[in-house]
Amino acid sequence: MRIAALVAVTLLVAGCSHPAGDNAGRPQTTPESSAGAAPTTTAPSGSKPPAPAGAPASGAAISDVVAWIEAGHPADPSGYHSATREGATTPLGNDIALTAQGGKVSCMTDVKHTGGALACLVSLTNPPPRPDTAYGDWKGGWVDFDGTNLQVGSARADPGPFLNGNGPELAGGDSLSFGDYRCRADQSGLLCVNYAHQSAVRFATAGIQPFGCLKSAPPPDGVGAAFRC
Template sequence: MRIAVLVAVPLLVAGCSHDIGSQPGHSQTSTPTSAGSSASKPTAGSATPAAGVPISEVIAWIEAGRPADPARYHSVSRDGVTTELGDDIAFTAPAGKALCLTDAKHTGSALACLVSLTNPPPAPATAYGEWKGGWVDFDGVKLQVGASRGDPGPFVNGNGPELAERDSLSFGDYRCRAEQSGLLCVNYAHQSAVRLSAGGVEPFGCLRPVPPPDGVGMAFTC
């Protein structure tokens, strides 16, 4: 009788172990494979984010670009003359569709760009001087399109090197990724972003349209 009991116990344990391992619910708790987890992430060649998508998707798409070396983008050139910018950054989007730079001395942390817009905003009644409909200022909290300029401002010394298609450039609170379709830049500090292309200027994140101040064509703010 004692022998029968000792034999039965191992059989019972073995049977329970088999039942737990074969339950469908337990197979779902396994850690996803690296292939499965990467399938949903943007790749360097994935389509640009659509208007209105969450800022997290915009950031993921920008970060999927090939990292460019910031050391290459600290100068501008015009007519064969190169001007060093120190800590400031300057770059040109593919095909010259957007010229962008920072000018910490005069504009703080703002990113300024000249964009070749197909339909730039018209000059408002409050504009004076030469109207630049493709002038864009983006500091993370505010995004303004169109400006009255009597001079080229920070672009006076020329343009920065081209940021290659599918490359992303990180500087300060910003990261920008270039594509043939345009340029997309995020400001991490304020979780806002902007897409610049010939077709227009598209805000993301906390940016919402507001009445533009005097001398500005369009304005958005967080």
């Protein structure tokens, strides 16, 4: 009996002492056990980059210019279809008229004659000088912008669309959409983008600043300075 009991105990110990395999003595890990791993985040697909905090400076990318303009509070276009001169207000139909910088920047469209291109009168501190090729009344602050061409300074025989006066003031921080354009006003002037050609211009008393595809080019006869895409 004593021998039989010893044999049973021996077999029991042998059955419980089999090898643990390759994982013996190693801690088991899971992806969640990696201490200190920071979660990764990605921007939502199709999200827009944040707008610059301040108005874009000279040489800014057109994407930054557009983002800043679009960050402005949208104004109601219905309030910008008239012009006022000496107290008389004239409806402009589908055309748009607006001012900025306390009336020192005045812009209008003229669908009938220019297809909706933007024309502005700016009280420039340093307007371009009158070229020898200019004939007529020189307007150094007359600016034409159609998306692919920007011309500063022009000899004008008549006031063109400004015969009816000026449009309402676009408040600082507000933006206005019309045609291919969207403009935003602030203390630095009026910044307008032409979506069709991904070009933009800042109209301000301190100067006219092109963005996007607009590059300096030889001005045509009767024009002070020119930029083209």
